[in-house]
Amino acid sequence: xxxxxxxxxxxxxxxxxxxxxxxxxxxxxxxxxxxxxxxxxxxxxxxxxxxxxxxxxxxxxxxxxxxxxxxxxxxxxxxxxxxxxxxxxxxxxxxxxxxxxxxxxxxxxxxxxxxxxxxxxxxxxxxxxxxxxxxxxxxxxxxxxxxxxxxxxxxxxxxxxxxxxxxxxxxxxxxxxxxxxxxxxxxxxxxxxxxxxxxxxxxxxxxxxxxxxxxxxxxxxxxxxxxxxxxxxxxxxxxxxxxxxxxxxxxxxxxxxxxxxxxxxxxxxxxxxxxxxxxxxxxxxxxxxxxxxxxxxxxxxxxxxxxxxxxxxxxxxxxxxxxxxxxxxxxxxxxxxxxxxxxxxxxxxxxxxxxxxxxxxxxxxxxxxxxxxxxxxxxxxxxxxxxxxxxxxxxx
Numbered sequence: 260x261x262x263x264x265x266x267x268x269x270x271x272x273x274x275x276x277x278x279x280x281x282x283x284x285x286x287x288x289x290x291x292x293x294x295x296x297x298x299x300x301x302x303x304x305x306x307x308x309x310x311x312x313x314x315x316x317x318x319x320x321x322x323x324x325x326x327x328x329x330x331x332x333x334x335x336x337x338x339x340x341x342x343x344x345x346x347x348x349x350x351x352x353x354x355x356x357x358x359x360x361x362x363x364x365x366x367x368x369x370x371x372x373x374x375x376x377x378x379x380x381x382x383x384x385x386x387x388x389x390x391x392x393x394x395x396x397x398x399x400x401x402x403x404x405x406x407x408x409x410x411x412x413x414x415x416x417x418x419x420x421x422x423x424x425x426x427x428x429x430x431x432x433x434x435x436x437x438x439x440x441x442x443x444x445x446x447x448x449x450x451x452x453x454x455x456x457x458x459x460x461x462x463x464x465x466x467x468x469x470x471x472x473x474x475x476x477x478x479x480x481x482x483x484x485x486x487x488x489x490x491x492x493x494x495x496x497x498x499x500x501x502x503x504x505x506x507x508x509x510x511x512x513x514x515x516x517x518x519x520x521x522x523x524x525x526x527x528x529x530x531x532x533x534x535x536x537x538x539x540x541x542x543x544x545x546x547x548x549x550x551x552x553x554x555x556x557x558x559x560x561x562x563x564x565x566x567x568x569x570x571x572x573x574x575x576x577x578x579x580x581x582x583x584x585x586x587x588x589x590x591x592x593x594x595x596x597x598x599x600x601x602x603x604x605x606x607x608x609x610x611x612x613x614x615x616x617x618x619x620x621x622x623x624x625x626x627x628x629x630x631x632x633x634x635x636x637x638x639x640x641x642x643x644x645x646x647x648x649x650x651x652x653x654x655x
Contacts, residue, residue, distance in 0.1 A: 597653025
């Protein structure tokens with residue numbers, strides 16, 4: 260059986276994106292077998308970090324079942340060695356199945372991370388984080404299991420989406436400060452131009468297929484291809500020629516930006532400090548200022564080898580649609596207006612991860628209306644609309 264066939268057999272998703280490098284670990288090299296997940300390793304992580312928390316006995320039971328399932332066990336072993344060896348941008352492409360209701364299948368997503376956890380802890384320490392902070396990050400794994408179990412699946416398990424999120428911790432690329440999560444990562448889009456005199460940032464894009472109004476084609480509510488266009492970015496000796504953003508969308512017409520006035524401040528391949536927004540974040544201007552200033556200093560000290568260029572955020576909280584739903588002096592709007600924003604492809608479902616109960620499955624008419632924002636969002640979705648994610652950048 261090939262590795263592709265094995266992954267398909269156990270229900271791993273997005274097998275077409277499986278990194279070619281995983282083939283080197285199939286079959287498992289003999290000299291690496293001592294690094295694989297084991298009951299001894301599970302017990303050690305629990306003793307050292309309380310890694311499995313209240314799910315410790317469940318985890319042992321599920322590992323014992325997984326050891327009896329040759330196909331799933333082989334997949335976990337291959338993926339875990341690949342996880343240990345490769346960079347964050349690659350390991351997020353590891354295909355994993357969602358929980359399937361079996362003891363062997365409901366936590367295999369977590370067990371792939373387990374052999375790399377102690378190295379992750381050591382990396383956080385090397386990056387300058389104290390032991391208390393590093394141990395706290397080790398508890399994020401069980402936090403995601405807890406959320407999957409209590410709010411999504413209803414049994415001890417971990418969904419594939421959280422497997423990918425936890426790659427940030429396994430590679431020690433994310434940290435918390437002042438209620439925000441900050442992630443150091445490499446970007447693939449967009450380009451950002453900077454005005455040399457004013458410091459103004461202008462996101463532009465290359466080869467982005469857009470709806471006729473400048474939103475990314477294929478986003479929820481923007482599937483109509485009539486009048487669509489593809490952005491371009493051309494650099495000459497004197498200027499940049501590009502489709503600029505205006506009012507948070509890409510313009511259909513190109514514009515010329517003289518190099519005497521503009522320079523490239525960010526381009527694909529650069530690193531940024533990504534901004535993630537947990538629930539109940541404090542959006543007061545004072546907290547935002549302190550959070551971003553502190554995060555910049557932490558990132559430049561601990562991740563200076565990759566030279567992050569600016570902050571970047573992708574969230575429905577940056578959507579210009581919120582201008583119609585919130586008061587002008589809203590702290591959320593104040594946060595969004597700090598960013599030079601650009602459109603991203605989205606499903607329009609992010610609000611169901613943050614505003615409404617994630618487990619909600621009923622008709623839209625039954626969505627709760629506890630706040631004015633909930634009421635406004637509910638009305639928009641009932642009317643057939645969406646609130647999409649938007650990207651944004653801020654200078655360091």
